[in-house]
Amino acid sequence: MKHLFRIATNRFTLDWHRVRESEHAVLAQSMPVMGRLRLVPHDDGLQWRDLMMRSGVPDALAADASDPNGPPLYEQTEYQLYLRGANDGDTVEIRHRDPVITRALNSQENGRVVHGSVNFRGQIGRSLFSIYVNGKRTLDFEVEVFPTKIDYESDYQDIVADVQSILTNLAYEYLRSTHQMGKLSGDRPPSKLEWLVLIEQIIDELDTAMNHIAQRPTRGLVRRERTTRLERIRRVDSRVRSQVRRGLGKGSLVRLGGLSVREQITERPAELTLDTMEHRWLRNQLVDIQRTLGQIANIYDNEAELSSRRKRTSEGITRLKSRVSRLLNLEPIKEADGDPLMGFASLQLVSAPGYREAYRLLMFLKMGLRLEGDLIQLAVKDLEVLYEYWTYLTVVRIIQDEHGPPQNLDSLFRVRSSGLSVQLKQGETQQVAFAAGKHRKIRVKYNPQFANQDTTLIPQNPDILIRFEEDGWPIIQLVADAKYRIDATDKYRQQFKSFGPPTDAINVLHRYRDAILEIDQTESDALGLKRSVVQAAALFPMNLSLDSDFRDSRLWQSLERLGVGAIPVLPSNTAFLKEWLLSAVRQGGWSMADRAIASSADERSRDWRIAASEAVLIGTLRSPGTQEHLDWVVSERVYYQPYAKTQPRQHHVKQVAIYTPASLGNPGIRHVADVQSFEFVDRKDIATPWQPRRNEPMVLYRLSPIRAMNRDIKFTTQDFMPAQGRWTTRLGLERARSVSEVALETEPEWRLLEWLHATKRTFSIRLDSARNQDAQNPKGRAWFHFESGDRVRFDGKNGFLWRPAEGEERYFSLRDLIQHQGA
Known part of the structure; x- marks a missing residue:
């Protein structure tokens, strides 16, 4: 065992070991140099001892309790801890908020010692333990668990962001198709990640809607006071009449119809304006968006160094700010000045073209699509389950990009007062369906259950099922199993020419392919069970580019050849998965059926059913002159027989086989040829080395080169061959062992x-x-x-x-x- 750290105090001593002496096989591209061991005392009398140590940390820092550095810990790794109280009679206890982490710990010596194993499984991130001495909380220590198969700073964060992005996109399609607006919750505002993802989803449509408003704005009427000469007044209203009667206005008095009137008076004509309540409301929403983008951008600007993913996010925010600035400079928005009235409501805003689209999109953004549920709460815990969720959603996104939004998302989302609840949960079946043309549907199922006793002996539960339903074809299915496990041994690489999922995970795919059966609905007289899975792939977390040598690995090549294989999938590496899925999505039933590995017995049975419908003529040779006749047939590649009006099979002959009599050796059927064409001729028109006995209509068959039978059909003492030959089928010809069996057609x-x-x-x-x-x-x-x-x-x-x-x-x-x- 490798000693990783020791916490030594006057109250207790804790030793933490890694069971495995050698370093763990790590496939992530960038690994942490330093881990975390943060100590937080809760007992004023706690004192540190000189025996403190932390692997990989200089001794001078290891004894410093305020230093948060420590050895990195890894997922799927076995650790041993030993906690001992300092004094006789002390009882010690170690607690963690996840009881699964501490369930393998045991207490001995009347509670003075706690020891056992700790395995974080697929959980990554910071993990807090608390040590209690005599029932009193004495110390918290925090460690950090790193993934071994993906990059903590890039792949993991990309998976979390990708899950949020895909779900927000689907949620947006769900709300758009069902016209549900949700409810704004003041105590649970959308996260910055949710808000950013949503604005990226709607910005293109918002741009289109605002441009429509700019091109066809709805103007309002406004009345503004101005002083006008009498002769220029066009509309005399009560206000003008009142000024005339009272002698109000500017300038000298003039006579007008017996009245003394000022030269200029005040009027309020109606004018068209773009400064409407609707445009003010739109401007205010865009200003709020710009302000929020600026606040988020400041977070990134204050970071000393950005990872590549966060750098891309920062650049994306800059582009969004630029696009919103352009919208604010559109004439109708630029002319709007001030705030809309309190309680403002407008029929134009929710119904006029352009305005209603902009209103709906801005309200979506204002409310935020608050997503909740088991998947969203997963956070940094259970990376294995998170990877399974992400692979399913990635499959959905790839098919969505090809065929458009899913038809029905009711099973995936549920509207609650606080937002949308995502119903995706491990162990529960969910599905989304896509229309792939008028007569084809693609269903993507998560955790499908195959437990029908009529079709399954042992229930089968793959992670992901892609189901193709097409008119005229039986159900065709692909299986994808997410495996957050990698075998990185040299032996494995030599066998498969790449790292990949463990062999037991690949064996499961063979089981799924053979055990998942469907009832053939075309069977009318009996229950017909058919295999429906044509290919099954294990999805595993590795970064491999399309130009890597993974294409040469057996894991990839066996997908097409054997129908079972493995595909590397991470947010930065979905190309192989996309290629595999689209090669199926873009094919019809015929091509999909070609992927299935047929049973040799099924193929032979099918071929023989076809063979039973193909007529074969067993031709005989003339006697005397048997050898001459055979040589002529072989050289000229023709065979003839008298035309019989009562024998329609003469028109449908597929093959001609030649019966060789005993005069040429062992009797039997030894030669066969395919019929290429036939014609009706008189016997006198057929040139042969021998003279015709009489002239009569003949059927002349033109043949492919005569070939020897794969197996001679022998003539036994019980057999009989008529002089005019015999009819059979290709089934009878290929299966018969004796001439009498040839008659079994x-x-x-x-x-x-x-x-x-x-x-x-x-x-x-x-x-x-x-x-x-x-x-x-x-x-x-x-x-x-x-x-x-x-x-x-x-x-x-x-x-x-x-x-x-x-x-x-x-x-x-x-x-x-x-x-x-x-x-």
């Missing part, structure tokens, strides 16, 4: 054959004469004969026709037939 017949082989039943196959097949209801012509004398044949939609040696024949489904035979 349908999937149900092959299912029955497999069961008979698996149960080692004795049977033989005999064929009915060839018949025309109904493409919509194909029937088998192979009878399966058993030793008992019973026999069965597939009869299309009727099922299997069971004809016993004695008794009446019956129809069975394949399942019922197997149960009947097994009874």
Whole structure:
């Protein structure tokens, strides 16, 4: 163990050790040189002893109780502490506001000794402990816990700011879509961070609204007194008449209609003005914004040195001040002078174009979107949970940037008197949905629960699920699991060519991909369960740029190849996550389906279902001249047979296989070719080395190069090959082991054959004469004969026709037939 610090006093001695001797694997780009150990005594009689020590701090400073420096402590690290009272009979106790931190501490020697382990888990930041001696609070000591996977001064603060920014943006969309204004709370004003984030969200729209007002201002009427010559007065009102009667005014008296009137009198004509109550209200709001921005800017200006993130924030504030200054110089706002009247209300302000938008935005800003809830209160605690929240909100933001605001945010926010409550909470399912066109919807779920007993044996709870719902396609899903853990060992890097999440976290992704099932709604006759997750990724905190070698790592490459992998994600590094998400969001059902790794059995089953619909002609060779006929077919790549009006399959042949008789060696089917085209010709028009026996219509098939079968189909003593050849399907040709099995053209017949082989039943196959097949209801012509004398044949939609040696024949489904035979 490594001794980190000791606090030695006349009341007690506390020793703090790190269990692990070697330094912790730290992946953050900038690590603290010095940690924190601030001592605050609460007992006037407390005295410091010379045995004080702090790792990494000079001895002269280590003994100085007023020095706040100490060794840095780290998250996810095991520490041991030993606290002992100075005198016999003393009882000591160590307290922390989070009981989880101290739950592994034990008391011994009648309370004189407290010892045990401390692990801050994912909590970072300053942590305060209190030491009590004989029930009296004696000393507080404060340490600081640093993250090992992210930068404390940049990544962590960026995560907190990013969470606030994303939520404020979503909250703004929520209030805008539902037209709810919330309630201003005087005792809980919005934080500077919330206010800054909100003004950044609304400034563009506010700019547009104010420019509209500047271009189309609504002017008011005002009456101002002025002295005017009599001949220039246009409107005679009661005030003018009163001055005439009373002889008021300026200048000499003149005669006017028998009356003596002054040359100039006072009038109050109506004039248009931009100095309206509405413009005064807008100006006052903009002045308040400018003043608040200045106050926040002063905070940054007073700091001796700014981090890169705070420097960007300061520059952003300067830009905002410049934009607000420009709005204050717009003519309608510049002409407004003074304050609006007390209790001022205006229908124009809330309804006129431009004015209503500016009013709504400024009221949003004045109230501040006060966000509260488990996520907002998280602060510096539980970094692992904060990282999980942030990754979910980042996924939402990436999809929002692509498809616009979510459709419904009612489940994410709740309006309260003090503001908006964020309903995002670990362990509880939340979702937002996006419209991705008329026929497609994307849902992003947080903590989805898969506990349906019809689809799940053990409940599954991934962190994030991206669900694609598209007309004509089954549900397709991506899983993202936030893992605030990194394996930084050399062995791990050699295996995966990069640092990344622990292997157990990747194994969980394999489980999610295979265990999350959906009921296939297209299945009408039975419950059909299908896998819906095509890819699963672990999200872990590392700063890796797009031009880094992470693309060459197995963690990234396996996402496309295996459907399981890992992606580094931090506020300064979302490019890989964005690339992965958008590659799915910008694809349709076909391309998404291509990502799924199909079961080899499923693919073969699907291929054989297609093969059961493709007609194959088993062609025979003339005799005598068998070898000559075969050589001609191979060289000319053609095969012909008499045209039969009653055989529609001649029009749909996909392949031609050649039966080789015993005269050329072992009899069987050994060659096959694909049909490229066919035509109807007379026999006399087909040039062959032998003369036609008669002229008749023929079907001439033009073939691809003749190739050998992957496996010869043998001719047994029980087999028979008609001289005119035989019809089958590609299913029969590819699966048959003997010529008689070639006649099994349908999937149900092959299912029955497999069961008979698996149960080692004795049977033989005999064929009915060839018949025309109904493409919509194909029937088998192979009878399966058993030793008992019973026999069965597939009869299309009727099922299997069971004809016993004695008794009446019956129809069975394949399942019922197997149960009947097994009874």
